[in-house]
Amino acid sequence: MFTHMGAWFGLIIFMCMSLYLTLTILITEWRTKYRRDMNTRDNEAKSRAVDSLLNFETVKYYNAESYEVNRFNEAIRKYQVSEWKVSASLGLLNQTQNLVIGLGLLAGSLLCAYFVTEHKLQVGDFVLFGTYIIQLYTPLNWFGTYYRMIQTSFIDMENMFELFNEEQEVKDAVNAGDLRLEAGRIEFENVHFSYVEGKEILHDVSFSVMPGQTLALVGPSGSGKSTIIRLLFRFYDVWGGCIRIDGQDISQVKQASLRAHIGVVPQDTVLFNDTISNNIRYGRVSATDEEVQEAARAADIHDRILSFPDGYSTQVGERGLKLSGGEKQRVAIARTILKGPRIILLDEATSALDTETERNIQASLAKVCAHRTSIVVAHRLSTVVGADQILVLKEGRVVERGRHEELLQKGGVYASMWLQQQAGEDGDGKECGTEKAPGSSKGQ
Structure with a gap:
């Protein structure tokens, strides 16, 4: 221009x-x-x-x-x-x-x-x-x-x-190998951990769980019981000390291989808005229908599922709201059975259930944990009396350890907790009896 x-x-x-x-x-x-x-x-x-x-x-x-x-x-x-x-x-x-x-x-x-x-x-x-x-x-x-x-x-x-740009908190180490699980021995050696700076949750925690044994973790709320479960599953890395499985530091193995050998039955079971069959199959997505039903039988829920109009095709609703607490727990147990892990972690799996349902699920859990290394977190001490070893945690420290009878004889923290729970159960029973008496006389 x-x-x-x-x-x-x-x-x-x-x-x-x-x-x-x-x-x-x-x-x-x-x-x-x-x-x-x-x-x-x-x-x-x-x-x-x-x-x-x-x-x-x-x-x-x-x-x-x-x-x-x-x-x-x-x-x-x-x-x-x-x-x-x-x-x-x-x-x-x-x-x-x-x-x-x-x-x-x-x-x-x-x-x-x-x-x-x-x-x-x-x-x-x-x-x-x-x-x-x-x-x-x-x-x-x-x-x-x-x-x-x-x-x-x-x-x-x-x-x-x-x-x-988000940094991954737990990363696999460079050249990390797969976990070689042989017997299932678990070792915590001088473990220190904190979620935030300045407030340590675990202080120098050490213990061993021999292959096939059951370890129970008891203690007041906030003592670090569930934290031990999370650290073993490697949701977090320890700040000090070491966690080993069969002599292998879990921080030096791939997370996928570690978690493939560990099964968890959580306290609050969350189910997908899908069929019961697919929720159980989530433990091993390649499982056949026959394997799913076999796992349900082992968890003592097969007959209950067949009583539903749609059977294994029954929709459980958001977070499993259409199932009762005991039914959801059994589905979680069936998932774990289907996964077939060598190590079982039970995080207060029966704390929110009534006594009869708790006994039935405890029997199912006993089948799952048989010949497997297991760690149980419990508030009700009556559910862990048969454990091979009981650790009593308080403020992130192991204050007592031993079998049920040994801890009662020591007369320490565990014995005090046992007496308090026994007294609470007796008080509940007396209160129920007092409440029922007038009603029964009216009925007569």
Whole structure:
């Protein structure tokens, strides 16, 4: 344009292109904060909805439906405000681009018309200038659109990038090998651990579990019993000391190979919203239907499943809410049986059950733990009287160890806990008897 139509036309086009590109970049960068805020509000609204739906029982227990609806409405309102800001800023960007292009076209057209009146240019040059300007600004429009789309996509992917940058807490060591499980001997040697700095959970804990034996961990809440289970499964790495299985430091073996040999029956069994068959099969996803049913028989739940209208195809609902506590525990036991591990970890697996159900499940657990190394966390001491070794934990330290009879003879912490539980059970029984007496006399 500078060569064929003159310096003024070249200057007008150069100024328009420069201003267009500069304003596009600046406004697009400025609007990123609104897009980022909109994504944050969207995540908050969805998280609030999912959290309320998953915990619908708690919401109904406390008659808080209107409260949750108001919280969700507030989250949606904040999201809509952020979305409006994104749309408004996009409109501002588009209008600014159109204004720059319009001003450039207006200035060039007026200048061209003036030169036509001065007979320096012809009418055809005026048409030629408008055609060239339109063809030139079309790629500029696409540049603005693509730049905005790319910038928006990067903002939308920020959460994914944050996940990529997240450091894995427990990593496999370099050149880590598979765990070679031979007998199943477990050793804790001078283990120290803390979840946060300044508050140590385990202090110099040492013990050994011989192959095929059962170790019971008892003690008050917060003494570190469940932490020992998590460390053995390697959800966390110890801060000091060492944990060995068959003489191999578990921090030097692959996590997948370690966990393949360990089965866990947790206190709170969470089931998938799927069939009973698939929930049991989760212990070994390649298992056949016959193996699933055999595991259910071993867990003493096969007959109960057959009594359901759909049998093994029965849907258990969210987190297994359609099953009773004892049924869920038996499904968890069946999972563990199907997995077939050499080491069993029981984390207060029967603490929330009634006495009769507890006895039945204890019998199922005894079958599972037979000839396997097992560690049991228990609050009810009556469930661990047959353990080969009992560790009494208090404030993260092992204060007593031995068999049930030995610990009772010592008259220490364990004996005190045993007497308190026995007294509590006797008190409950007397109270129940007193309550029932009037009713029985009325019945007579």
